[in-house]
Amino acid sequence: MLTNVATALFGLADMWAIGRLGDASAQGAVELGAKFMLGLLNVFNFLRMSTVALTAQESGREAGGSTQRAQGExxxxxxxxxxxxxxxxxxAMPWTIGAGLDLLEATGPMRGQAQTYIFIRYWSGPVWLANCVLVGWLIGRRRLRFVLGVEITANLVHIALDLVLVLVAGWGVAGVAGATLCSEVLKLAxxxxxxAREGAVHQALAAAARRSTWARADLLRLFALNRDLFMRTVLITAALLLFARSGAQAGPVTLAANGILFQLFMLSTLLLDGFESAAQVLCGEAVGAGRKARFDAAMRAALVSGGAAGLALSIFYALGGGWLASAFSTDPQVIAASRDYAVWLAAMPLLSVASFVLDGVFVGAGWTRAMLGTMAAAMALYLGLLWLLEPFGNHGLWMAFAVLFAARAAGQAVVLPGLVRRAFSDS
Known part of the structure; x- marks a missing residue:
């Protein structure tokens, strides 16, 4: 949870810094640019999840030296x-940026500023992908404190760069993007x-030279996991982009307000994702060891503790969410809109926590095909609600977004018992 809070500071620092300028168009441009980059890169988050799952399952097999070898591979x-x-x-960069801005319906001055943001930050894409793999590998080995130290260091540098580049140098949107690019490169280093200190460089180099590393069966296993996780993440990303596009259609004030509330929701999401990461590691180890009792205990612990954390976050946002959202802008219209829609910020943590935890269970156990199926069903419901709830404006948009997460959890709960029986049929 602490590691994920440090990660959340990226978006919050950017939104706060650009909000000091009192320009709704600039703040909306950062929101659109951030959503574009989220949509572009988040679909490849399967690199992190599959690396966590495979590394944790290999740890659960407790095979000594062969475990080290398998993790290097x-x-x-x-x-x-x-x-x-x-x-x-x-x-693909020259074609991707223009197509993404068209998809998000970015127009006028906001389009130009969003394009500036994306062009600078786009160069951090390959670095972000490499970071996904390294973070996933360390999490799978339970090296969370190292990851926490890296995240805190990178984010302190990021915040300092936001202050210098945006508020002192006056670079505006370009300063926000430059701060993100620099902090991602530092994080990779x-x-x-x-x-390297874990001894993985030697393991990886040795694994790269072994023919067994590139065995067809192992590659197919990796690609099967990645394929399902990729398609599932595409659906989630499409939901987020539709959310951003609907907000953009309502104008820069609503878009800026939604951007602030979404960043605060992402803060709660990253907090609750701590239970997802724990479930990935613990359930993955249990599946690798073939121990059902250990699997059941890990899943119960993650659901109970995650549910308590979700309730606490919902109460916190219900009491102070409107005030907190208003701290991220100096534009009176944006502040008023943020307070109007803050009720959804209070509802989201409690409605979404079960889906996050069960995502961790499914990824750790390797049940990615089932997770994709439940996400597809929830996405179909979301699309229908976007149309049905359109007369309710931005409140209807947030309601459909909330139902998406609740429906995901419901679908996972339905298919879970059968998956557990099949996975541990010999236990």
Whole structure:
């Protein structure tokens, strides 16, 4: 949870710094640019999730030296995929930026500023992909304190750069994007140092030279996990982009207000994702060891503790969410809109926590096909609600967004018992 809070400071620092300028158009441009980058990169978050799952399952097998060897192979395979995707993204850059801005319906001065933001931050894409692999590998090995130290350091630098580039140098939107690019590069350097100290560089180099690392069965297993996680993340990202597009259609004030509330929701999401990460590791280890009792205990603990945290966050946002949202802008209209829609900020943590925890359970156990199916069903419901609730304006948009997460959890709960029985049929 602490690691994820540090991660959340990226978006919050950006939104606060640009909000000091009192320009709703600039704040809306950062929101659109951030959503574009989220949509572009988040679909590849499967690199992190699959690396966590495979590394944790190998730890659960408790096979001594062979575990170290297998984890080295997992690292080098995942990094090879990350580098290949990064190269493709850079080649596609001239076409991707224009198409993304058209999809988000960015127009006028806000489009130009959003384009500036994206062009600068786009270069951090390959670095972000490599960071996903390194973070996933360290989480799978339970090296969370190292990851926390890296996140805190990178974010302190990011905040300092936001203050200097935006408020002192006056670079505005370009300063926000430059701060993010620099902090991602620093994060890669720090993570690589930690991984090297773990002895993984030698393991990875040795694994890269072994023919067994590139065995067809192991590659197919990796690609099957990544395929399902990729498609599931595409659906989530599409939901987020539709959310941003609907807000943009309502004008820069509503878009800026939604951007503030969404960043605060992301803060709660990243907090609750701590339980998802724990479930990935603990359930993955239990599946690797073939121990059902251990799996059940880990899942119960994650659901109970995660539910308590979700309730606490909902209460906190219900009491102070409107005031907190108003601190991220000096524009009176944006402040008023943020307070009007803050009720949804209070509802989201409690409605979404079960889906986050069960995502961790499904990823750790390798049930990615089932997770994709439940996400597809929830997405269909979301699309229908966007149309049905359109007369309710921005409140209807937030209501559909909230139902998306609740429906995901309901679908996962329905298919879970059968998956558990099949996974531990011999236990």
């Amino acid at each position: 997992t690292l080098v395979r995942a990094m090879a995929v990350a580098l290949a995707i990064g190269a493709v993204l850079l080649v 720090l993570l690589a140092t930690v991984v």
